[in-house]
Amino acid sequence: MRPAARSPDKVVHVGRPASPGLVLGPVIIDQARTGPRRVAGDPATERAALEAALDEAMTALGELIAAHTGEAADMLEFQLALATDETLSEPAFAAIAAGAAADVAWTDAVDALIADYQTAEEEYFRARAADLADLRDRVLARLRGDAEVSAVLPEAAILVADDITPSRFLSTDWTGRGIALAAGSATSHVAMLARARGVPMAIGLGPVDTTDGDLALLDGEAGRLVVRPDPGERAAFADARGALERRRVAVAAAARRPALTASGERVQVMINVADPAELDGIDPAICDGIGLARTELMFHAGAGLPDEAAQLAAYRRLLAWAAGRPVVVRTLDAGGDKPIPGYTVDNEPNSFLGMRGVRLSLRHPEVFRVQLRALLRAATDGDIRIMVPMVAIPGEMQRVRGLLAEAAAALGREQIPHRVPPLGMMVEVPAAALALEHFDTDFVSIGSNDLIQYVMAASRDAPGLGDLTDPTAPAVLKLIAMTVATAEARAIPISLCGDAGGDPAVVPALLAAGLRCLSVAPSAVGAVKQAIVGWEPAR
Amino acid sequence: MTAPCTASVLLFHEVGLHARPSVKLTKLAKRFASQIEVAPAPDGPWIDAKSIVKVMAVKAPKDTVLHFRATGEDADRALAALVRLVETDFADEAV
Numbered sequence: 001m002r003p004a005a006r007s008p009d010k011v012v013h014v015g016r017p018a019s020p021g022l023v024l025g026p027v028i029i030d031q032a033r034t035g036p037r038r039v040a041g042d043p044a045t046e047r048a049a050l051e052a053a054l055d056e057a058m059t060a061l062g063e064l065i066a067a068h069t070g071e072a073a074d075m076l077e078f079q080l081a082l083a084t085d086e087t088l089s090e091p092a093f094a095a096i097a098a099g100a101a102a103d104v105a106w107t108d109a110v111d112a113l114i115a116d117y118q119t120a121e122e123e124y125f126r127a128r129a130a131d132l133a134d135l136r137d138r139v140l141a142r143l144r145g146d147a148e149v150s151a152v153l154p155e156a157a158i159l160v161a162d163d164i165t166p167s168r169f170l171s172t173d174w175t176g177r178g179i180a181l182a183a184g185s186a187t188s189h190v191a192m193l194a195r196a197r198g199v200p201m202a203i204g205l206g207p208v209d210t211t212d213g214d215l216a217l218l219d220g221e222a223g224r225l226v227v228r229p230d231p232g233e234r235a236a237f238a239d240a241r242g243a244l245e246r247r248r249v250a251v252a253a254a255a256r257r258p259a260l261t262a263s264g265e266r267v268q269v270m271i272n273v274a275d276p277a278e279l280d281g282i283d284p285a286i287c288d289g290i291g292l293a294r295t296e297l298m299f300h301a302g303a304g305l306p307d308e309a310a311q312l313a314a315y316r317r318l319l320a321w322a323a324g325r326p327v328v329v330r331t332l333d334a335g336g337d338k339p340i341p342g343y344t345v346d347n348e349p350n351s352f353l354g355m356r357g358v359r360l361s362l363r364h365p366e367v368f369r370v371q372l373r374a375l376l377r378a379a380t381d382g383d384i385r386i387m388v389p390m391v392a393i394p395g396e397m398q399r400v401r402g403l404l405a406e407a408a409a410a411l412g413r414e415q416i417p418h419r420v421p422p423l424g425m426m427v428e429v430p431a432a433a434l435a436l437e438h439f440d441t442d443f444v445s446i447g448s449n450d451l452i453q454y455v456m457a458a459s460r461d462a463p464g465l466g467d468l469t470d471p472t473a474p475a476v477l478k479l480i481a482m483t484v485a486t487a488e489a490r491a492i493p494i495s496l497c498g499d500a501g502g503d504p505a506v507v508p509a510l511l512a513a514g515l516r517c518l519s520v521a522p523s524a525v526g527a528v529k530q531a532i533v534g535w536e537p538a539r
Numbered sequence: 540m541t542a543p544c545t546a547s548v549l550l551f552h553e554v555g556l557h558a559r560p561s562v563k564l565t566k567l568a569k570r571f572a573s574q575i576e577v578a579p580a581p582d583g584p585w586i587d588a589k590s591i592v593k594v595m596a597v598k599a600p601k602d603t604v605l606h607f608r609a610t611g612e613d614a615d616r617a618l619a620a621l622v623r624l625v626e627t628d629f630a631d632e633a634v
Contacts, residue, residue: 074558074559078558078559085565085590085592087590088592116596122598303553342627
């Protein structure tokens, strides 16, 4: 007979995916982190305690906001706004006046609001309950004299909890670790943070049958947690993780190398950027420059259209990052699916065929002139190139060139340093692709998204037309090949900067059409270079 | 007592008046001395535009016309600023 003690069997919990990735390691069950209840003092003492706890929480949130950006900062700002809102704290102070302890009064007040959020119809609002719970616990920890949580988890640990708060997430080093939640929401701030930082996470697993230290497998992509996996499962898991890791390493390595085809031809890979802030985490060495800098975002910024100084600062930031590499700045491409209140035409029927891109710029020369002046001035700092969107007839390029010359002359009269950089156009209207030889342009970039929708007469945002908005449709590839041939015959540099270039599956067709320069989303650089390396034309 | 100033603007933010826009709206409202209220319809319910709890409770979806009314010395400026904020899709002020 075997001894009584035996290892419990494996248990598979299937929930929902929240952030992809794989972890094999010991389970750590999240501990409740609030201390013992307060012993209530007199109302004045309790009131002062809650006021002090709220103040401290606000100061701590302010410091955290300064240290974070993006999603995390937004979430913390929301908590800070809640903490400063008397509508939230007023009921707590009323309860204290009636004799309640500060911790109980505060918990009741916030829990009432949490209950409200939890019954909301939209998942988005239900998910905000976790942010409120986070604020509740943050204040409670101070009222009950707890220390700040700063958990250090064992290597490859899988944290198991009902749900975790954003504060808990932000105070932990998750490198190589994962999160398994009984409840949780894929739209919670924690889920968004986990995806942004590559922390594997599964949610909705239900009550997890485990104890601290149990070995478990977490698959964030399948939304699955296997506690006490059997050897077969472990082997399969190790294979999957090995393959994932090899793929990740290969993509990262490919991003750092020049992309050479089988015949040794070098293909340039540049990046598309919408906001200079995106560049902070990107190594310039992975690309040949910025092939498309969108400027629309700036024009959505706060007080009116951005002035010359603000634009100049943004362009200089791009050039500083590029460190000598080319930076192609696209002039304002508003209209179509990108409205700007007060600038684009309201409720335009058929807006994709309407007043957009260069058509709008020529209609608002006073706005366009400011952008051209800023670009002319930035050109003294580096290799900036100006690219005009939505060009359909040669006259549009002539008018832009005229305005550029006028702006340069004005800067000259004002004795402001400037340089006239190359002026190019996007080819995204079939009329431009078909008659490219007639356009006065220094370079060309194919905007595949628009070109496809205009060639196929299929709006890119219409549901159900995915089969038609296909970059490898014969007509699209033929038009691209034609455009490349015309540009080459005129010795004009040509690239492609649409989504098609960022899709590794489409890259071979683009290379076959003759393209040797692609501009893609920064995250796609590695995979695109992999698709280029060793490519050879079909015989 | 003077009659309140009023203004309205279309909310076109994709997910409606959720956390981030609400934070920006209440922060901006608090910069003004006037009493400021917001409503998802011309006849109310009117709620305090300086309270994030109350503004979030409106749960205004995309394509709601937001109505503002303000009473006080800087009412005009407050409404202009709030309308601008919604019009610019709650954009960040920095480049």
